[in-house]
Amino acid sequence: GAGVSQTPSNKVTEKGKYVELRCDPISGHTALYWYRQSLGQGPEFLIYFQGTGAADDSGLPNDRFFAVRPEGSVSTLKIQRTERGDSAVYLCASSLMGTSGNNEQFFGPGTRLTVL
Amino acid sequence: RKEVEQDPGPFNVPEGATVAFNCTYSNSASQSFFWYRQDCRKEPKLLMSVYSSGNEDGRFTAQLNRASQYISLLIRDSKLSDSATYLCVVTPYNQGGKLIFGQGTELSVKP
Numbered sequence: 001g002a003g004v005s006q007t008p009s010n011k012v013t014e015k016g017k018y019v020e021l022r023c024d025p026i027s028g029h030t031a032l033y034w035y036r037q038s039l040g041q042g043p044e045f046l047i048y049f050q051g052t053g054a055a056d057d058s059g060l061p062n063d064r065f066f067a068v069r070p071e072g073s074v075s076t077l078k079i080q081r082t083e084r085g086d087s088a089v090y091l092c093a094s095s096l097m098g099t100s101g102n103n104e105q106f107f108g109p110g111t112r113l114t115v116l
Numbered sequence: 117r118k119e120v121e122q123d124p125g126p127f128n129v130p131e132g133a134t135v136a137f138n139c140t141y142s143n144s145a146s147q148s149f150f151w152y153r154q155d156c157r158k159e160p161k162l163l164m165s166v167y168s169s170g171n172e173d174g175r176f177t178a179q180l181n182r183a184s185q186y187i188s189l190l191i192r193d194s195k196l197s198d199s200a201t202y203l204c205v206v207t208p209y210n211q212g213g214k215l216i217f218g219q220g221t222e223l224s225v226k227p
Binding site: 031033035040041042043044045048050055056059091093095097103104105107108109110 | 120124158159160161162203205211212213214215216217218219220
């Protein structure tokens with residue numbers, strides 16, 4: 001079956017612009033996660049959705065970052081007034097349930113964001 | 117101090133070698149433990165879960181020591197295809213399963 005998909009695969013923007021990154025999770029997965037990975041580092045947690053609601057947004061770095069999942073499926077990560085430091089690969093993952101047990105997260109291929 | 121710490125490497129080993137990766141975590145309330153594999157410019161993929169009793173999957177053996185807050189991964193008889201970055205991952209207790217990743221350890225297996 002289809003895995004997690006993310007669009008666009010690459011996004012180049014200018015400092016100060018607004019960007020939207022989209023994630024399509026695996027069908028039927030109720031939990032959706034966003035992570036950010038900078039070069040040479042492991043992924044860093046940003047936000048977690050259980051259904052339509054953001055259950056944990058403690059990883060969002062500041063109020064320029066916002067994410068939604070209005071129908072409990074597709075999610076959009078929105079970044080306002082982009083800065084060069086926002087350049088990274090943004091990874092989305094989904095799992096059947098959001099629990100701390102062995103509930104495997106499946107990752108999408110990521111969106112590589114470059115802010116010039 | 118990072119929540120999950122790994123030696124970033126790189127580890128350069130010949131085919132057939134045995135290589136061990138270590139990882140420490142700071143949150144004693146961590147609940148679940150994993151090793152993920154990430155190929156260059158690809159997404160992370162689950163390699164194996166890690167249990168206190170230790171677990172083995174073919175050439176791969178993972179071990180967890182809760183008292184020392186230490187996780188290990190042993191790869192025997194290394195193959196060229198094992199070349200990748202290995203990420204040590206923990207999940208905090210009762211936080212919706214979010215993953216906390218280490219920096220990753222790069223492995224390069226040479227002919």
